[in-house]
Amino acid sequence: MEYIIYIQRNTELIMEYAQNHFALVLTAIIISLVLWVPVGVLITKNEKWASRVLNIANTIFCIPSLSLFAVMVTIPALGLGRRSALVALVLYAMMPLVRNVYQGVKGVDKSVIEAAKGMGMSSWRILWEIQLPLATPVIFAGFRITVVMTTGIAAIATYIGERNLGRLIAEGLTRFNVEMIIVGALFIAIIAIGLDSLLGYIEKRIVPRGLRTGRS
Amino acid sequence: MIELREVSKVYPGQSAPAVDNLSMTVEKGETCVLVGPSGCGKSTTLRMINRMIDTTAGTILIDGKDIRQSDPDKLRMDIGYVIQQIGLLPHRSVAENIAIVPRLHGWPKDRIKKRVDELLTLIGLDPEESRHKFPSQLSGGQMQRVGVARAMAVDPPIMLMDEPFGAVDPIARNHLQDEFLRLQKEMKKTICFVTHDINEAIKMGDRIAIFSAGQLVQYGTPQEILSKPTNDFVKDFIGLDRVVKILSLFHVKDVARRTICTAGESELPNVAGKMRDLGADTCFVLDNGGRAAGFITWEDIAKHGDSAASETMQQIVAGRKKAFVQELVLLRDALSLMLELDTEHLGVMDGNRITGAISLRDIRKHASKKEGE
Amino acid sequence: MNWARMQDALVHRAPEALSVHLLMVVITIGIAVAIALPLGVILTRPRYKKLSMIVMNVMNLLQTVPGLAVIALVMPFLGLGLKPTIVALSVQGLLPIARNTIAGIYAVGPDVKEAALGMGMSHRQILYEVELPLAMPIILAGIRTSTVYVVSVGTLAAYIGGGGLGDLIVTGLAMFWTEFLLVGAGLGALLAIVLDRTLAYVEFRITPPGLGS
The missing domain is CATH 3.10.580.10 (CBS-domain)
Known part of the structure; x- marks a missing residue:
C-alpha cells in the first residue's frame, strides 16, 4: 500500500526518471545496432579478425559496470554524465550483438550456401538474401539480451550523474527509504521484462515463415 | 561438351594432389558418372567445372570456351548444380526456391511462374498444392526433386550432380533414378554425376569414369568397364559380381x-x-x-x-x-x-x-x- | 595525478578491498554452485521434467532483474554489510549455473544414455559417469558467467556496506579522485578478466577432445 502512495506522491519525479532512463537506453541501443551489427557481419568474412574482435568484446564484457563507468568518467572528453554512460553502454552491447550476429551468420547451414553459390548467387546476395534472414533468430536473441542488459546497467549510470530510475534506488539506499528502493527496482525490472516480452513478440512475427512452419 | 585438359588440383597444405593431371571429355548430351571411393577426387573434379573450386593447373573448356574467361557467378547461372544435401533455402517456398536462377537471369514474373508450374508438374508434384509449401514440409524424396527442378529451372545445357540421390532411402532413390533417366531421355543434357555407388553409376551413366587417388583409372561405357576392367583396382571396385552386373545392362x-x-x-x-x-x-x-x-x-x-x-x-x-x-x-x-x-x-x-x-x-x-x- | 593519493589507494586501500572482493566472489560462487548443481540435476530427472520447464522460465525472468535492484532489494530485509550482499549475489548467481546444468544434461544425446543403460549401468552411474562429465563444459560455462557477474555486481556492494573494490570507486566518485577511480575500476576489471580467462582455460582443459563447443 505504501508503495502505491509513494508512487502517487512522486509521479512526476518517477516519470521524469523513467523518461531519462528510456532515452538513455534507446540511444545506446540505436548506436549499438548501427555500430555492432555491421561489425558482426564484416568479421564473418575474416576468421582472424573475428577472433580478435570477439576477444575484445569478451574482455570488455567482463569489466564490472561500475568500473567501466568510473573509467569513462576519468576520460576528459567524456566526464560525468550522459556521454560516459552512452559510451559504456555501447561498449557492453558489443559482446552480445557482435557475437550473435557473427554466430547467426556463420551458423547458417553450409549446404544452403553451397547450393546458392553453385546457382551463381554473388556472395553479397547470399549474405543479404540467405544468411541474414536465416540468422534472424540468433541475432534477435542477441538483441534481446542487449536490451535487457542495457536497461539494467543504465540504472548504475545514476552514480555518474544520470537522473534515471537508478537514482530512486541510490537515494533510497542513502536515506534508508525502502519504498524508494522497491519502487525503483520494480520499475527497472518491469521495463526490462516488458521490453524483453515486446521483443519476443516482434521476434515471432519477424522470423522467416519457413523456419517457423516446422514448429507450428 | 566439357573438356578437361591436364587438370590438377592441390589443396593448400597438402602435398598429394586431390586431382592429378586429369584429361577427359564429356560429350554433349551424355551422362558421365564419376565414381570412386571417398577422397578419390571425383567431387573436386565436379566442383572445378563450375569453379566452386579453382584449378591449380590445366584448362577446363565448356563448348570450347575456357571457363576462366567467364565470371564465376555468370558461369554457374548457366550450369545446373545439385548436391546431396540439396540446400533448399528453408525460408523460401518451393516456388521461390525454383525461381532463384530465373530471377538471377532477370526473367519477367509471369514467365517465372509459368516455368515453376511446368517444372513442378515435370517432377510429379502438384503445382497448386506444393507451390507455397516450405522445404520443411516436404519429404526427403520431394525435397530432392525440388532440388533437381531448381537446377533445371533455366534449362541449362549442363548439369553437375554431386551424389544427388545419396541422402534418400533406397526405395525413393530407385524411384528418383528411374524418373531422372526418363527425363534425361527427352532432355539430352550434358551431365556430370558423382556417386560412390558403382550400381548407380552403371544404371545412370552413358559413360563411367573411375577415379582412384586423384587419377582417372578407367573411362568408358558401363559395358566396357564391366567386361574389361583395366586393372585390379577397377575389378575390386566393381565387385565379385561383375558378370552379374553386366546382366543388369541388358533387358x-x-x-x-x-x-x-x-x-x-x-x-x-x-x-x-x-x-x-x-x-x-x-x-x-x-x-x-x-x-x-x-x-x-x-x-x-x-x-x-x-x-x-x-x-x-x-x-x-x-x-x-x-x-x-x-x-x-x-x-x-x-x-x-x-x-x-x-x-x-x-x-x-x-x-x-x-x-x-x-x-x-x-x-x-x-x-x-x-x-x- | 596526485601521487600521494595514488599511493594511498594502491598501498593502503587496495589490498584489503581486493581480498574482501575475492572472498565475496569465492563464497558466493561456492554457495551458488552448492545450490544450483543439485537443483539442476534434480530438475532433469524424468519425474520433474514438467517442473523444470517452469523453473527455467522463472529463472529466465529473474535473470532480467538488474544487478543494482538485486543488491538494493536485499537491504530492507537483511540490512547492511557483507552477509546480505553475499545472499543477494548467491540468489542471482545461481541462475546461470542452474540453467546451464539443466541445459548441459539435456544436451547429452539420448543414444549415449541408451547405450549406457543397455550396458547395464544404473541411473545413478549414468548420472555420474555419463551425464555430468559430458555436461561439465556447459556447467563450467555457467559458473564462469556467474563469476563474472558476481565480480561486477559485487562492486555495487559498497552501497550497502559490503566493502570490496566498490569502496574505492564510490569514494573516487564522491570526491572525484581519479586515482581511486582508476585503482578500484582497474582492479575490478582485472579480477573479472583473470577469473574469466582462468575458468575458460579450465573449461577448455576438461572438454574432451572432439566435443568442441
Missing part, C-alpha cells in the same frame, strides 16, 4: 527367343508335334480364357518322351504358372527369378501378350559373349 527383350508356339490345354498330347513343325523349343499352354497357364519345353519332351501322360504334362505346365517375366525386366532380375523358382526357363511377355522365351543357357551365352567383347 530380357535383348535375349529372348521369338519363335512362339501356343497350344490349348486339350492339345497337350500333340504338343511335341506342333513344336517340331514350328521349329520352336517352347510351347505355351493357354487356359480356357486364352491366358498363359504355363509352358512346355523341348527338354521336358526329351525327358518324358513324346507321348508322356497328359497328367505329367499338366503338372509341368501348372508348375510354371509364375515363370514369366516382362520384356523390359533386366537380365539380372530374370536370372534371379529363375533361381527363385528353381527353373531354367521363363516365358517372356509384353503386358499380357506372350512374346518369347528365355532360358538360363541364353543368359549364360549372352553373358560370356558380352564379357568377351
Whole structure:
C-alpha cells in the first residue's frame, strides 16, 4: 500500500526518471545496432579478425559496470554524465550483438550456401538474401539480451550523474527509504521484462515463415 | 561438351594432389558418372567445372570456351548444380526456391511462374498444392526433386550432380533414378554425376569414369568397364559380381527367343508335334480364357518322351504358372527369378501378350559373349 | 595525478578491498554452485521434467532483474554489510549455473544414455559417469558467467556496506579522485578478466577432445 502512495506522491519525479532512463537506453541501443551489427557481419568474412574482435568484446564484457563507468568518467572528453554512460553502454552491447550476429551468420547451414553459390548467387546476395534472414533468430536473441542488459546497467549510470530510475534506488539506499528502493527496482525490472516480452513478440512475427512452419 | 585438359588440383597444405593431371571429355548430351571411393577426387573434379573450386593447373573448356574467361557467378547461372544435401533455402517456398536462377537471369514474373508450374508438374508434384509449401514440409524424396527442378529451372545445357540421390532411402532413390533417366531421355543434357555407388553409376551413366587417388583409372561405357576392367583396382571396385552386373545392362527383350508356339490345354498330347513343325523349343499352354497357364519345353519332351501322360504334362505346365517375366525386366532380375523358382526357363511377355522365351543357357551365352567383347 | 593519493589507494586501500572482493566472489560462487548443481540435476530427472520447464522460465525472468535492484532489494530485509550482499549475489548467481546444468544434461544425446543403460549401468552411474562429465563444459560455462557477474555486481556492494573494490570507486566518485577511480575500476576489471580467462582455460582443459563447443 505504501508503495502505491509513494508512487502517487512522486509521479512526476518517477516519470521524469523513467523518461531519462528510456532515452538513455534507446540511444545506446540505436548506436549499438548501427555500430555492432555491421561489425558482426564484416568479421564473418575474416576468421582472424573475428577472433580478435570477439576477444575484445569478451574482455570488455567482463569489466564490472561500475568500473567501466568510473573509467569513462576519468576520460576528459567524456566526464560525468550522459556521454560516459552512452559510451559504456555501447561498449557492453558489443559482446552480445557482435557475437550473435557473427554466430547467426556463420551458423547458417553450409549446404544452403553451397547450393546458392553453385546457382551463381554473388556472395553479397547470399549474405543479404540467405544468411541474414536465416540468422534472424540468433541475432534477435542477441538483441534481446542487449536490451535487457542495457536497461539494467543504465540504472548504475545514476552514480555518474544520470537522473534515471537508478537514482530512486541510490537515494533510497542513502536515506534508508525502502519504498524508494522497491519502487525503483520494480520499475527497472518491469521495463526490462516488458521490453524483453515486446521483443519476443516482434521476434515471432519477424522470423522467416519457413523456419517457423516446422514448429507450428 | 566439357573438356578437361591436364587438370590438377592441390589443396593448400597438402602435398598429394586431390586431382592429378586429369584429361577427359564429356560429350554433349551424355551422362558421365564419376565414381570412386571417398577422397578419390571425383567431387573436386565436379566442383572445378563450375569453379566452386579453382584449378591449380590445366584448362577446363565448356563448348570450347575456357571457363576462366567467364565470371564465376555468370558461369554457374548457366550450369545446373545439385548436391546431396540439396540446400533448399528453408525460408523460401518451393516456388521461390525454383525461381532463384530465373530471377538471377532477370526473367519477367509471369514467365517465372509459368516455368515453376511446368517444372513442378515435370517432377510429379502438384503445382497448386506444393507451390507455397516450405522445404520443411516436404519429404526427403520431394525435397530432392525440388532440388533437381531448381537446377533445371533455366534449362541449362549442363548439369553437375554431386551424389544427388545419396541422402534418400533406397526405395525413393530407385524411384528418383528411374524418373531422372526418363527425363534425361527427352532432355539430352550434358551431365556430370558423382556417386560412390558403382550400381548407380552403371544404371545412370552413358559413360563411367573411375577415379582412384586423384587419377582417372578407367573411362568408358558401363559395358566396357564391366567386361574389361583395366586393372585390379577397377575389378575390386566393381565387385565379385561383375558378370552379374553386366546382366543388369541388358533387358530380357535383348535375349529372348521369338519363335512362339501356343497350344490349348486339350492339345497337350500333340504338343511335341506342333513344336517340331514350328521349329520352336517352347510351347505355351493357354487356359480356357486364352491366358498363359504355363509352358512346355523341348527338354521336358526329351525327358518324358513324346507321348508322356497328359497328367505329367499338366503338372509341368501348372508348375510354371509364375515363370514369366516382362520384356523390359533386366537380365539380372530374370536370372534371379529363375533361381527363385528353381527353373531354367521363363516365358517372356509384353503386358499380357506372350512374346518369347528365355532360358538360363541364353543368359549364360549372352553373358560370356558380352564379357568377351 | 596526485601521487600521494595514488599511493594511498594502491598501498593502503587496495589490498584489503581486493581480498574482501575475492572472498565475496569465492563464497558466493561456492554457495551458488552448492545450490544450483543439485537443483539442476534434480530438475532433469524424468519425474520433474514438467517442473523444470517452469523453473527455467522463472529463472529466465529473474535473470532480467538488474544487478543494482538485486543488491538494493536485499537491504530492507537483511540490512547492511557483507552477509546480505553475499545472499543477494548467491540468489542471482545461481541462475546461470542452474540453467546451464539443466541445459548441459539435456544436451547429452539420448543414444549415449541408451547405450549406457543397455550396458547395464544404473541411473545413478549414468548420472555420474555419463551425464555430468559430458555436461561439465556447459556447467563450467555457467559458473564462469556467474563469476563474472558476481565480480561486477559485487562492486555495487559498497552501497550497502559490503566493502570490496566498490569502496574505492564510490569514494573516487564522491570526491572525484581519479586515482581511486582508476585503482578500484582497474582492479575490478582485472579480477573479472583473470577469473574469466582462468575458468575458460579450465573449461577448455576438461572438454574432451572432439566435443568442441
